[in-house]
Amino acid sequence: MAxxxxxxxxxxxxxxxxxxxxxGSCLGKPEIPFTGNVSIGRSILSGVVTKMKMQRTTVICQDxxxxx
Numbered sequence: 001m002a003x004x005x006x007x008x009x010x011x012x013x014x015x016x017x018x019x020x021x022x023x024g025s026c027l028g029k030p031e032i033p034f035t036g037n038v039s040i041g042r043s044i045l046s047g048v049v050t051k052m053k054m055q056r057t058t059v060i061c062q063d064x065x066x067x068x
Contacts, residue, residue: 051059 045060045062047060047062049058050061
């Protein structure tokens with residue numbers, strides 16, 4: 001109990017995530033999008049993944065035809 005909290009703020013925490021790894025970096029080149037099937041809920045979407053910056057979140061670009 002040598003470290004007693006005296007302020008209403010986040011106290012300094014020990015260093016964490018020392019050995020963090022990049023997941024899904026597409027073979028070391030994150031700027032190159034890749035294609036594949038992604039399941040969202042109960043549906044399966046196919047398209048090109050363009051961004052994977054946030055955790056557990058991707059941005060998928062889909063090409064589709066709009067008939068008039």
